[in-house]
Amino acid sequence: MQPGSPKEFLINTLADKHIYHLFGLDETDNQNSGSLIQAYYSQENRVLYLVLTSVCDNRQLLRACESLSTSIGHSEAHEFWKGADKQHCLALLYLFSLCHVLLLVHPTCCFDVTYDRLFRAVDALRQKALPLLRAAIKDSNISKEWKVNCRPCPPRLLFVFQMNGTLRSCGGNGSDPSGGNADKPKKHSPRRRLQHALEDQIYRIFRKSRVLTNQSSNCLFTVPANQAFVYVVPGPEEDPVAAVLGQLRSNCALRENDTNTSVSGPRRYQQMRHSARHPSFNVESSSLSGGQLVDCSLKEFLWQHVELVLTKKGFDDSVGRNPQPSHFELPTYSKWAQVAYRLHQVMIANTDEESAELSVKVQSQLKVLEGFLDADAKFSENRCQKALPLAHSTYQSNLPHNYTTTVHKNQLTQALRVYSQHARGVAFQRYALQLHEDCYKFWSNGHQLCEERSLTDQHCVHKFHLLPQPGKASITTIQNKLLL
Numbered sequence: 001m002q003p004g005s006p007k008e009f010l011i012n013t014l015a016d017k018h019i020y021h022l023f024g025l026d027e028t029d030n031q032n033s034g035s036l037i038q039a040y041y042s043q044e045n046r047v048l049y050l051v052l053t054s055v056c057d058n059r060q061l062l063r064a065c066e067s068l069s070t071s072i073g074h075s076e077a078h079e080f081w082k083g084a085d086k087q088h089c090l091a092l093l094y095l096f097s098l099c100h101v102l103l104l105v106h107p108t109c110c111f112d113v114t115y116d117r118l119f120r121a122v123d124a125l126r127q128k129a130l131p132l133l134r135a136a137i138k139d140s141n142i143s144k145e146w147k148v149n150c151r152p153c154p155p156r157l158l159f160v161f162q163m164n165g166t167l168r169s170c171g172g173n174g175s176d177p178s179g180g181n182a183d184k185p186k187k188h189s190p191r192r193r194l195q196h197a198l199e200d201q202i203y204r205i206f207r208k209s210r211v212l213t214n215q216s217s218n219c220l221f222t223v224p225a226n227q228a229f230v231y232v233v234p235g236p237e238e239d240p241v242a243a244v245l246g247q248l249r250s251n252c253a254l255r256e257n258d259t260n261t262s263v264s265g266p267r268r269y270q271q272m273r274h275s276a277r278h279p280s281f282n283v284e285s286s287s288l289s290g291g292q293l294v295d296c297s298l299k300e301f302l303w304q305h306v307e308l309v310l311t312k313k314g315f316d317d318s319v320g321r322n323p324q325p326s327h328f329e330l331p332t333y334s335k336w337a338q339v340a341y342r343l344h345q346v347m348i349a350n351t352d353e354e355s356a357e358l359s360v361k362v363q364s365q366l367k368v369l370e371g372f373l374d375a376d377a378k379f380s381e382n383r384c385q386k387a388l389p390l391a392h393s394t395y396q397s398n399l400p401h402n403y404t405t406t407v408h409k410n411q412l413t414q415a416l417r418v419y420s421q422h423a424r425g426v427a428f429q430r431y432a433l434q435l436h437e438d439c440y441k442f443w444s445n446g447h448q449l450c451e452e453r454s455l456t457d458q459h460c461v462h463k464f465h466l467l468p469q470p471g472k473a474s475i476t477t478i479q480n481k482l483l484l
Contacts, residue, residue, distance in 0.1 A: 006162060007057075007105045010233075011049050014299055015042050020051070035091040035348075036060070041333075046310060048336075052095060054088040055081075078377065078426040085373050086366045092122050094347050096220060097133065097151045098340055100309045100330075101158060103302070109161040109194060109232055111201055119211050121372035123220040128365040129347075132358050136346045140339050145327035149217070152336075153328040156229070156305055156315055157221040159202065160298070163191070163235035189295055191232050198230045214320035217327070222317035224305070231301045380425020387422035388431055391415040395439050402449040412439050 008020035019040050035054040042049065055064050064084060068077060095102060106112065133150040146152055203223065206212040216222040223229045308315060314328030331339075345352040350359040370377070395415035399407070412435075419435055420428075 007051055011051060035087055047306060050095060052091055054091060055084045075426045075429055082374055086369050089122050089125055089369055090347055093126055094343060096155055097343055099155050100153055101156050101305050103158050103160050105160045107162050109163055111198055116205055116209050116211060117372055119220055121369050124368050128368050129362050132362050136342050136355060136358055137339050142335055142339060143329050146329055152331060154216045154219060154222050154326050157223060159230045161232045163232055192295055195230045195232050214318060215324050216317040222315060224317055225319055227304060231298060377426055380427040383425060384423045384427045384431040387419050390422060391419035391435050394418045402447055404449050408443045
């Protein structure tokens with residue numbers, strides 16, 4: 001786990017400035033566990049960076065865990081994380097409604113298929129909240145297409161993966177990690193081939209789930225058809241501490257194997273040379289074979305997409321037989337800031353009285369996310385609903401028509417035991433309380449036995465009834481008077 005956010009490190013690399021703190025916490029950083037959007041404008045490149053930090057990042061995740069009490073229940077913790085996921089989706093929708101290009105930074109070089117479910121959830125939320133967002137920006141000085149679609153263009157989503165030890169474990173001469181012919185020179189480096197493989201995998205997954213369709217204007221985001229949209233950041237060089245420890249281990253092993261007789265001559269030279277040799281498995285430091293293309297930098301990868309925005313050419317990412325052109329607008333900073341402020345008040349801040357009603361309505365639309373993000377609760381609901389009838393039948397088995405409190409408690413204990421054998425998840429406690437209520441209603445609805453004892457200490461054999469109290473007439477006496 002890196003001490004600093006990889007996203008902040010990438011922004012520092014792109015801007016070639018120390019903008020965000022990589023170690024420790026910034027004084028201007030928020031101290032809660034919610035989502036945070038930081039902005040930086042690069043005047044030289046005319047690019048505005050928005051950095052989203054949420055519970056999916058290390059720093060905010062640690063704060064969220066610290067904010068949870070140790071005595072909190074399982075269902076309460078689940079509600080907390082579910083609320084954090086919903087706010088994360090709302091912050092993502094905010095970025096998808098304002099940005100032209102988005103970078104998704106993943107800490108490994110393997111694609112996480114849960115992104116597919118996340119983007120389908122954000123897309124469903126966008127469709128529900130679109131009329132409310134239109135009402136929020138209807139008075140802004142922007143084009144009609146922007147007001148209708150609530151975004152300047154269908155944004156491009158680019159993927160940035162972090163290199164891990166997978167490629168560094170292969171040969172250093174650009175050999176094929178998939179087990180191909182190592183002697184045959186490759187046109188692309190292993191990292192470039194990994195990028196191509198990830199692009200194919202991501203495109204197939206999103207096309208199959210219909211996150212990506214032929215018409216880019218109908219999608220939450222687009223990916224280019226003739227440009228790279230995946231970049232793998234090369235891993236760090238060999239850790240100096242690990243190198244020193246490895247050298248120490250090798251020297252200690254050599255000293256243990258030494259004998260009293262000292263080795264001299266060529267043999268001693270070979271041993272010392274062998275002990276000081278440290279093979280490097282870093283792909284980036286290896287010499288490229290002849291004819292192999294040089295990998296581009298992160299800024300070169302990003303700038304081929306940024307140039308299309310700055311030159312107002314736009315994105316033509318629709319495919320198929322009849323591709324429809326999508327709208328594109330590069331606003332001035334004042335127009336963009338006006339729209340960004342209004343959307344922020346409606347979707348995130350909720351501090352403006354004029355947009356308070358719209359903000360409440362947007363928050364109410366978050367229910368659509370439960371079907372996508374709350375798979376655990378859905379599973380728990382199904383299990384508990386199936387276990388509840390079994391518990392009811394266990395409670396009602398071998399019961400007399402009228403029974404005492406002791407029998408009721410014993411049968412309820414048996415029912416709870418059967419229920420706990422089948423029920424699972426966050427809905428366990430809620431359905432257990434429902435089982436208590438259902439069993440009590442069944443017992444109190446004409447099945448209670450009178451528990452008053454006679455002079456001989458025997459139970460009453462009749463069902464629950466009211467007894468005459470001193471100074472008051474009994475129910476039987478009142479009924480007889482009414483009949484007369």
